[in-house]
Amino acid sequence: MAADDKQKFDTKAATQILEDAVKKVLRDATYRADLVPEWQAAIYQETISKLTHTKGPFKYIVTSTILESVGAGVHMTSTSLWDAESDGSAFYRFENKSLIAIVYAFGLAV
Amino acid sequence: MYNMSYVQIFRPPVATKFMQQIIQAHLQNKVYNAEECQKLSKVIAEEIKAKLIELELGRYKYVVNVALGENLGNGARMDARCHWDQESDGSAQAFFPN
Numbered sequence: 001m002a003a004d005d006k007q008k009f010d011t012k013a014a015t016q017i018l019e020d021a022v023k024k025v026l027r028d029a030t031y032r033a034d035l036v037p038e039w040q041a042a043i044y045q046e047t048i049s050k051l052t053h054t055k056g057p058f059k060y061i062v063t064s065t066i067l068e069s070v071g072a073g074v075h076m077t078s079t080s081l082w083d084a085e086s087d088g089s090a091f092y093r094f095e096n097k098s099l100i101a102i103v104y105a106f107g108l109a110v
Numbered sequence: 111m112y113n114m115s116y117v118q119i120f121r122p123p124v125a126t127k128f129m130q131q132i133i134q135a136h137l138q139n140k141v142y143n144a145e146e147c148q149k150l151s152k153v154i155a156e157e158i159k160a161k162l163i164e165l166e167l168g169r170y171k172y173v174v175n176v177a178l179g180e181n182l183g184n185g186a187r188m189d190a191r192c193h194w195d196q197e198s199d200g201s202a203q204a205f206f207p208n
């Protein structure tokens with residue numbers, strides 16, 4: 001397989017997809033523990049369908065963390081073993097008065 | 111397409127076990143401290159990745175995510191959804207509260 005056949009994960013496009021999805025789902029949301037799974041499912045639905053339509057073929061992992069905003073500190077780290085020429089990640093962080101949402105997308109070339 | 115019959119498959123319970131051990135060992139009696147936890151989350155992630163590499167499942171790529179949060183009783187939920195090959199790919203999770 002020639003080197004230029006390898007698609008590189010498009011971080012910019014993925015970040016935009018995550019941003020659009022999160023803003024759509026959480027735009028006016030107030031944190032409610034019972035709604036969190038629904039919100040996360042909606043985010044996945046929006047993001048995975050759009051991601052699979054971008055250049056490929058990639059396998060995708062989308063992670064979402066939704067936290068109630070009470071001034072608590074949080075750190076998220078990600079480390080990977082992958083092919084640096086083709087694989088990549090994107091993330092988007094959303095915050096409003098009552099909640100914080102951090103969404104990651106990882107694309108791994110098949 | 112690869113012939114999967116001779117390749118070892120990733121087994122989530124194996125990963126969950128050592129992930130739980132690693133986070134417990136690091137966080138057992140810790141109190142949240144912003145600076146320390148930033149370093150700690152990286153250390154934990156790298157240790158887990160090193161253990162995964164030790165499994166010697168040559169064909170696999172790995173992604174390790176660590177979220178370390180201050181426990182103020184606030185609601186929190188971390189979840190993942192994946193688009194992959196169900197026969198070969200998998201995920202494992204470990205959780206430690208104090």
